[in-house]
Amino acid sequence: xxxxxxxxxxxxxxxxxxxxxxxxxxxxxxxxxxxxxxxxxxxxxxxxxxxxxxxxxxxxxxxxxxxxxxxxxxxxxxxxxxxxxxxxxxxxxxxxxxxxxxxxxxxxxxxxxxxxxxxxxxxxxxxxxxxxxxxxxxxxxxxxxxxxxxxxxxxxxxxxxxxxxxxxxxxxxxxxxxxxxxxxxxxxxxxxxxxxxxxx
Amino acid sequence: xxxxxxxxxxxxxxxxxxxxxxxxxxxxxxxxxxxxxxxxxxxxxxxxxxxxxxxxxxxxxxxxxxxxxxxxxxxxxxxxxxxxxxxxxxxxxxxxxxxxxxxxxxxxxxxxxxxxxxxxxxxxxxxxxxxxxxxxxxxxxxxxxxxxxxxxxxxxxxxxxxxxxxxxxxxxxxxxxxxxxxxxxxxxxxxxxxxxxxxxxxxxxxxxxxxxxxxxxxxxxxxxxxxxxxxxxxxxxxxxxxxxxxxxxxxxxxxxxxxxxxxxxxxxxxxxxxxxxxxxxxxxxxxxxxxxxxxxxxxxxxxxxxxxxxxxxxxxxxxxxxxxxxxxxxxxxxxxxxxxxxxxxxxxxxxxxxxx
Numbered sequence: 058x059x060x061x062x063x064x065x066x067x068x069x070x071x072x073x074x075x076x077x078x079x080x081x082x083x084x085x086x087x088x089x090x091x092x093x094x095x096x097x098x099x100x101x102x103x104x105x106x107x108x109x110x111x112x113x114x115x116x117x118x119x120x121x122x123x124x125x126x127x128x129x130x131x132x133x134x135x136x137x138x139x140x141x142x143x144x145x146x147x148x149x150x151x152x153x154x155x156x157x158x159x160x161x162x163x164x165x166x167x168x169x170x171x172x173x174x175x176x177x178x179x180x181x182x183x184x185x186x187x188x189x190x191x192x193x194x195x196x197x198x199x200x201x202x203x204x205x206x207x208x209x210x211x212x213x214x215x216x217x218x219x220x221x222x223x224x225x226x227x228x229x230x231x232x233x234x235x236x237x238x239x240x241x242x243x244x245x246x247x248x249x250x251x252x253x254x255x256x257x
Numbered sequence: 258x259x260x261x262x263x264x265x266x267x268x269x270x271x272x273x274x275x276x277x278x279x280x281x282x283x284x285x286x287x288x289x290x291x292x293x294x295x296x297x298x299x300x301x302x303x304x305x306x307x308x309x310x311x312x313x314x315x316x317x318x319x320x321x322x323x324x325x326x327x328x329x330x331x332x333x334x335x336x337x338x339x340x341x342x343x344x345x346x347x348x349x350x351x352x353x354x355x356x357x358x359x360x361x362x363x364x365x366x367x368x369x370x371x372x373x374x375x376x377x378x379x380x381x382x383x384x385x386x387x388x389x390x391x392x393x394x395x396x397x398x399x400x401x402x403x404x405x406x407x408x409x410x411x412x413x414x415x416x417x418x419x420x421x422x423x424x425x426x427x428x429x430x431x432x433x434x435x436x437x438x439x440x441x442x443x444x445x446x447x448x449x450x451x452x453x454x455x456x457x458x459x460x461x462x463x464x465x466x467x468x469x470x471x472x473x474x475x476x477x478x479x480x481x482x483x484x485x486x487x488x489x490x491x492x493x494x495x496x497x498x499x500x501x502x503x504x505x506x507x508x509x510x511x512x513x514x515x516x517x518x519x520x521x522x523x524x525x526x527x528x529x530x531x532x533x534x535x536x537x538x539x540x541x542x543x544x545x546x547x548x549x550x551x552x553x554x555x556x557x558x559x560x561x562x563x564x565x566x567x568x569x570x571x572x573x574x575x576x577x578x579x580x581x582x583x584x585x586x587x588x589x590x591x592x593x594x595x596x597x598x599x600x601x602x603x604x605x606x607x608x609x610x611x612x613x
Contacts, residue, residue, distance in 0.1 A: 152303050153342040155329035157356035157404045167355075171346045 083133040087193025088199015096125060096197040122199035123206045130191045131184030138183055143169060175248045182244040189236065209233055259408050259440035263299055263309035263319070272464040278408075278440045279459065283445045284451035284472075286507075287461035293444045296461070297412040300442065301336050303327035313408050313440070330359070335406030339413040341397040343385035349396050350381040356404025365405040366436075374436075375399045375429055391422035395429060402433070411443045415450060423450075430454060448476070452493040452531070477573055477580040491535040494579035495532075498528045507607065513578020518552045519610045530612060538609035539583035541572060542602045543593055552607040557581070559599045562590065570595075574603050 068162070082090045098116040100103040108114045116122035146169050154164045192210040199206040201215060213229045216222035262275035276283075287293050298304040302318065305326060313317040313334070318327050330497040335356070343352050351561045353596060357368065372378050376393045389482055394414055401409060414430075427450070434441050434454055443454055451458055451472070458475035460468040468479035473494050496510035501522050508523040509516050510530060523530055545554055557576035564570045570590040572583045581603055595601070 103329065147342075149338070149340070149342055150344060152301075152329070153336070153338060153357070154344070156301050156303070156334060156336045158330045158333075158359035159355070160328075160330055163359070168344060169454070 060247045065202045079136050080133045082130050082194075087130065087191070088197050090129065091126060091194035091197025094122070094129065094194065098122065098125065098198075110111055116199070118199050118202060118206060120199075120205055123208055126198045127188035127191045127208075130194055131187040134187050135184035136179040138180030139177050141175070142173040142179070145176070174251045178244055178248050178251065182240055186237065189233070200250050209236075258312075258314060260310070260312040260444065261296070261300060263296075263306035265295060265299060265304070265306040265308075265313060267295075270464060272299075274459075274461070274464070274466050276459050276469050277550055278442055278457065280438050280440055281457070282434045282441045282443050282455040283457040284455035285442060285459045285461055286446065286448060286451050288446055290463075291461040292464040293446075293461060294412060297336065297410050297442070297444055298412060299336050300310060300332075300408075301303065302327060302332050302425075302503075315408075317499060333360075333405070333407040334410060335401030335404050335408070336410045336412065337394070337397050337401050337414045339416050341390075341393040343388075343393055343396055343400070345385055347385075349377065349385060349388070352385060353377075353381075353399050353403055357402060360405045366402060368403060369498070371399045371402050374432060381534070389422070390418050391425045394418065394422075394426055398433065399431070402437070403465060406439065408439055409437065409441045411441070411445075416446070424484050427453060434436070452476075467529050473579055477582065491533050492580065493531050493533050494581075496530055496532050498524050498526050498530055500526060512555075513576065515553075515555050515576065515578070517555070517605070517610060518607045519612070520607055521612075523612065532583050533611050534605060535609065535611075536582045536584035538605060539574075539581055540604040541574070541583055541585060541589075541593065541595070542604060543600075545602050546604065549604075551604045551605070553603075553605040553610070555581075555603045555605070557601060557603055559595055559597050559601055561597060563596055564590070572601075574601060576603055 095117065096101065097103045098108070100106065100115065100117050102117075105116055108116070114121065116125055150168055150172070151164050154168045158207065159167060164224070190210055191208065192214070195206070195208055196211055201207050201211045209232070210231060213226050213233070216226035216229065258280070259278040261278070264271065264273040270290075270292070272295050274296060278482040285293055285296060295304060299306050300318070306319060306321070307440055308321050309319070310317065310321065313332070316327075317323065317325045318332050319325060320333070332601050334381070343349075344355065346354070353368065366374075372381070375398060377392065377395050377399060380392060380396065382387060385396065388396065394469050398414070415426060418426070431454060434443075443449055443451065455472055457470065458468070458472045459466055460475055462582075468475040472477065476492060494512060496512040496517060498508060499511045499516065500509040501507075502509065502518075503522065506522060507518050507520060509518050510523075510532065511517075512532070517532065518531065540551075542554075545556070555576040557574040559572060560575045560580060561573040562570060563572075564587055568588070570585055570587045572585060572590065572595055572598070574583060583603065593601070
């Protein structure tokens with residue numbers, strides 16, 4: 058959210074660079090992202106080694122790594138949605154709030170974010186969907202270890218490659234469809250409630 | 258007391274103004290593009306002038322030389338915008354209290370007082386989106402008042418409303434601006450609004466002040482600069498009710514040393530009233546006419562004369578206490594040999610004088 062805010066309202070040198078960096082995982086082949094993660098957060102990686110030494114946090118071939126990969130892949134989508142919704146908030150309302158005695162932070166929490174709420178929600182759902190479906194970066198970074206880093210898509214892929222795994226794969230497919238539908242419906246309902254509150 | 262002396266340049270438009278607004282209403286009149294909105298934004302702190310100073314009482318809101326530029330929230334300037342700018346996700350009540358909550362311990366009218374004066378009690382639980390334009394503007398005015406401001410700015414608050422809604426809000430505005438003892442800047446492009454609400458007037462054109470001063474003087478001064486302007490169809494003057502003629506249903510008002518009769522019974526002796534003299538309803542004579550139906554014959558002195566391109570001429574007559582404007586033909590002006598300094602009698606039919 059902070060990054061989205063910076064990109065929406067900030068004016069600073071290197072904004073384009075940050076913008077590009079945030080969106081990189083969106084356009085890079087996921088395998089490349091996964092490999093880069095492996096290089097930097099792996100056991101011998103640039104950050105991975107330091108993190109493992111100081112806090113005992115290990116990413117490679119652990120579920121934490123799967124979460125990190127999913128997060129990195131979902132991040133640009135979320136930032137994008139949140140940024141657009143913040144940009145859509147009427148600056149004149151923020152001005153009005155300031156003349157009424159609200160400080161910058163106050164304006165953010167009382168005016169900007171509530172008005173951008175539907176967009177924030179959309180961003181979360183998009184990120185969730187991307188994280189759920191992430192395959193390429195995850196499998197490159199943390200492989201496909203049962204009970205540790207086997208994500209839903211990875212599990213389905215494994216089962217389709219296994220003789221006689223079709224039925225189990227179908228089950229998981231149903232689970233995936235169910236989860237996705239649930240997320241979509243929930244977000245739609247929430248967004249509608251938020252929107253009606255804003256639109257009165 | 259609000260003192261503004263600022264300059265700002267954007268692209269090929271430049272604003273360069275200096276004026277003082279004491280407690281009471283100062284109208285800023287100008288067409289779109291005259292720099293009115295920039296002026297409001299600069300005083301509110303939403304745009305930064307290139308040069309100059311803005312003082313509110315003893316507090317410098319902006320001072321280029323001293324590198325002072327107070328944040329909008331610290332300026333204590335209440336703004337009513339043209340598009341009301343209510344917060345759509347908050348109820349009317351929360352909107353009203355938005356500024357109040359952030360300025361605890363502030364003095365000023367109470368919530369109940371403001372709600373009652375503006376007649377918005379029934380709207381409190383509603384959402385701003387469900388209000389009519391006029392209701393929204395009333396809430397916006399209440400919100401600004403309740404933020405305990407030290408000055409009020411109105412940026413064309415009625416421009417987006419139809420004439421019916423304007424009529425609905427003007428009485429509220431009139432009451433309010435008389436009750437608050439703050440400097441009030443009322444920006445508008447409609448002279449009628451300025452005449453109803455303001456005591457002082459600043460006329461703005463292309464980023465410069467054309468005329469400034471007490472209402473009627475500024476109007477007259479601007480009139481000399483551009484006769485035939487639609488702003489200047491008439492002159493509004495302050496008069497005092499002196500006597501009522503109940504038999505004929507007439508009211509006699511003192512205007513300077515003169516008595517002006519207007520139809521209808523207006524208020525009580527001693528009350529202030531504003532009269533509007535339309536330029537085309539004024540006739541001029543060199544000797545006082547006798548046996549005439551015209552009830553108001555005001556001796557005065559020609560202060561200015563403006564001949565237009567067409568058949569018209571515009572004459573400013575100082576009748577002592579007010580400067581009236583008469584729109585006559587160029588030929589009549591020549592026949593009467595009108596020139597500044599000449600003594601004339603301004604004739605106004607009672608039925609042609611209206612209350613502003």
